[in-house]
Amino acid sequence: MLDATTLEILTESAKYDVSCSSSGSTRANRKGGLGNASVGGICHSFTPDGRCISLLKILMSNECMYDCEYCPNRRSADVRRARISPDEICTLTINFYKRNYIEGLFLSSAVFDTPDRTMELLVETVIKLRKQYNFNGYIHMKGIPRADNALALQAAKYVDRMSYNIELPSEKSLKLLAPQKTRDSLIVPMKKLQTAITYDRENRVKKGRTLPAGQTTQMIVGASPESDGQILRLTEYLYRHMGLKRVYYSSYIPVVQSSLLPAKPAGLLREHRLYQADWLLRFYGFSIDELCEADENLSADYDPKCAWALRNMHLFPVEVNTAPLEMLLRVPGIGAKSAYKITEARKFCKLDFDNLVKMRIVIKRAKHFITCKGKFYGAEGEAARAALLIEGSCRSVSEGSEQLSLFSTPATGYSALTGQL
Amino acid sequence: MKVFITDGTTEGFYTAVFDAYREDDAVITSPENMQLRFDSAVVNVAADSGKAQRVKNKLDRLDRYAAGDIDLALRSDDALREQAAFEYIKLLVKSGRPVRKMLSHPAVIDISDIISRVTGELHKMKGFLRFMETESGLLYAPYSPDNDITELIAPHFKARLGEQKFVIHDVKRKKAALCNGNTWFIAAVGEAEVYLSEYERAFETLWKKYYASVNIKERPHEKQMKGYMPVRYWKFLPEKNGPSE
Numbered sequence: 001m002l003d004a005t006t007l008e009i010l011t012e013s014a015k016y017d018v019s020c021s022s023s024g025s026t027r028a029n030r031k032g033g034l035g036n037a038s039v040g041g042i043c044h045s046f047t048p049d050g051r052c053i054s055l056l057k058i059l060m061s062n063e064c065m066y067d068c069e070y071c072p073n074r075r076s077a078d079v080r081r082a083r084i085s086p087d088e089i090c091t092l093t094i095n096f097y098k099r100n101y102i103e104g105l106f107l108s109s110a111v112f113d114t115p116d117r118t119m120e121l122l123v124e125t126v127i128k129l130r131k132q133y134n135f136n137g138y139i140h141m142k143g144i145p146r147a148d149n150a151l152a153l154q155a156a157k158y159v160d161r162m163s164y165n166i167e168l169p170s171e172k173s174l175k176l177l178a179p180q181k182t183r184d185s186l187i188v189p190m191k192k193l194q195t196a197i198t199y200d201r202e203n204r205v206k207k208g209r210t211l212p213a214g215q216t217t218q219m220i221v222g223a224s225p226e227s228d229g230q231i232l233r234l235t236e237y238l239y240r241h242m243g244l245k246r247v248y249y250s251s252y253i254p255v256v257q258s259s260l261l262p263a264k265p266a267g268l269l270r271e272h273r274l275y276q277a278d279w280l281l282r283f284y285g286f287s288i289d290e291l292c293e294a295d296e297n298l299s300a301d302y303d304p305k306c307a308w309a310l311r312n313m314h315l316f317p318v319e320v321n322t323a324p325l326e327m328l329l330r331v332p333g334i335g336a337k338s339a340y341k342i343t344e345a346r347k348f349c350k351l352d353f354d355n356l357v358k359m360r361i362v363i364k365r366a367k368h369f370i371t372c373k374g375k376f377y378g379a380e381g382e383a384a385r386a387a388l389l390i391e392g393s394c395r396s397v398s399e400g401s402e403q404l405s406l407f408s409t410p411a412t413g414y415s416a417l418t419g420q421l
Numbered sequence: 422m423k424v425f426i427t428d429g430t431t432e433g434f435y436t437a438v439f440d441a442y443r444e445d446d447a448v449i450t451s452p453e454n455m456q457l458r459f460d461s462a463v464v465n466v467a468a469d470s471g472k473a474q475r476v477k478n479k480l481d482r483l484d485r486y487a488a489g490d491i492d493l494a495l496r497s498d499d500a501l502r503e504q505a506a507f508e509y510i511k512l513l514v515k516s517g518r519p520v521r522k523m524l525s526h527p528a529v530i531d532i533s534d535i536i537s538r539v540t541g542e543l544h545k546m547k548g549f550l551r552f553m554e555t556e557s558g559l560l561y562a563p564y565s566p567d568n569d570i571t572e573l574i575a576p577h578f579k580a581r582l583g584e585q586k587f588v589i590h591d592v593k594r595k596k597a598a599l600c601n602g603n604t605w606f607i608a609a610v611g612e613a614e615v616y617l618s619e620y621e622r623a624f625e626t627l628w629k630k631y632y633a634s635v636n637i638k639e640r641p642h643e644k645q646m647k648g649y650m651p652v653r654y655w656k657f658l659p660e661k662n663g664p665s666e
Binding site for chain 2: 001004011032033034035042045046049050051052053092095099100253265268341344347355358359
């Protein structure tokens with residue numbers, strides 16, 4: 001059986017991958033098999049950092065031929081190395097799954113030997129898990145950049161989700177910090193997979209459908225000088241044109257000492273704001289141009305929706321009993337669920353302020369932007385801004401380090417960095 | 422005020438609804454949650470399948486999902502579950518059509534809250550239930566949910582575990598879902614004696630190791646962990662008990 005130290009090394013190496021979701025797939029169990037996928041995803045545990053454990057997140061090996069600056073497993077790093085076999089991964093997955101520890105497998109690897117050889121072994125593992133071990137739970141597999149695209153397409157027939165991590169939001173930063181990865185080595189296989197997904201969807205392929213849970217990616221925030229505006233423009237492109245399901249943001253933590261990298265962590269607030277903006281792009285009908293200029297960062301003081309509303313006070317307040325759903329979604333403090341509740345409830349009777357409170361619509365912020373039966377309960381104009389600022393001062397996100405201020409331009413922090421290019 | 426005490430069963434509840442419906446300020450409750458006011462008159466209701474069926478038929482005619490909602494609500498550990506379900510039925514009958522979307526009505530809010538705590542716990546338990554492998558290869562999972570969800574959770578694991586034999590044991594309610602690899606059923610189970618397979622401890626240790634390793638120490642956020650995974654559930658989670666080595 002696998003020993004604990006090997007598991008420790010290969011988990012420690014995999015844990016900085018943020019993605020943990022197990023949603024989006026409806027894979028059914030087969031006769032004599034083990035496992036199925038749950039479309040909404042299931043969290044099986046939570047670690048003291050507040051993240052969920054859904055999948056067994058593990059590297060096949062952390063012996064890497066590349067030397068990416070930010071990566072704790074880069075070739076020149078002095079760390080413990082380990083590798084496990086496809087059968088060991090399968091046994092561990094099956095046994096963890098049976099005990100309901102996990103929802104499935106998240107398989108990744110450092111690039112050992114060659115990209116093709118690494119990818120071949122990953123593909124071999126997932127095929128083995130599906131065919132020999134008859135496992136039908138969720139599998140998320142990382143794509144290895146520069147491996148043959150045919151391997152990615154083969155893997156996509158067996159796994160639920162694949163991801164290539166973009167890591168750094170611009171070609172320039174990639175060149176500086178991860179010279180072995182190029183934009184094309186990430187984008188080309190993503191496009192190929194997307195074409196296969198689209199083909200299967202359009203032809204209503206049922207059996208062995210390509211990536212039922214689609215593709216995702218991850219970007220490190222704060223290791224390189226890109227602004228939130230740039231990052232979110234890339235995000236919007238990935239959602240609208242590449243059909244990605246999720247973009248994850250990982251706030252930079254200095255695990256590696258390097259003259260090319262900032263010494264300070266980027267802070268959790270910036271990551272939090274990016275996720276808020278990400279949600280607005282996907283579920284609230286916002287476009288990036290409404291949220292953030294290309295060379296700007298998101299406001300640290302207000303969440304992005306609030307910031308947008310304060311810039312557009314001429315559109316508010318809106319009447320909850322008549323405002324269209326699209327407009328309710330744009331009211332700060334009203335989320336998708338609340339907006340839905342309001343549109344359903346108002347078909348039966350007119351809603352007043354009390355109704356909203358009883359329906360547990362959070363009106364702390366919303367009250368400045370709505371009227372109920374024509375009555376307004378918030379503060380007007382500038383006063384609203386002031387009221388929100390006071391509320392904002394006790395925000396719940398714990399801050400790991402100094403935050404970017406509203407007016408800071410992103411380039412100033414790392415000018416020494418950019419000088420290298 | 423008349424207080425109708427049910428026998429705790431669904432049929433008993435529907436019978437009580439039948440009897441209490443014409444009363445002006447009737448209250449329905451189960452024996453364990455009974456709280457009497459000085460002016461209350463107690464009526465003990467004996468389950469009557471004929472009366473219960475008439476109430477159910479009426480509900481089905483008005484809203485075919487209502488009986489399912491009531492079933493979920495009655496699984497709750499909320500002391501006011503019967504009363505909330507009763508109020509919901511009264512509103513439904515009065516309106517003569519589905520009322521589930523009258524989201525600002527107190528009766529709908531109350532029962533929705535109760536139901537969402539039941540389905541919320543059901544979803545959480547799909548993740549937090551932990552099986553251990555016994556000597557004979559059977560999987561055994563003890564747990565102690567707030568709400569009576571064993572009948573709801575068993576089908577999930579049946580689909581997932583296929584031909585595997587398993588037991589899901591609600592130690593608080595002393596009942597269990599038993600699956601022989603083919604079909605599952607509910608039985609009263611007090612205490613279970615379990616002999617673990619020879620690999621059980623080893624996998625449990627690996628899991629604890631995994632749990633400790635995947636945590637990012639630089640980003641502590643214990644409050645969030647406890648928010649998502651309440652401490653009362655930790656008792657049955659190996660990763661939250663004992664040292665990781």
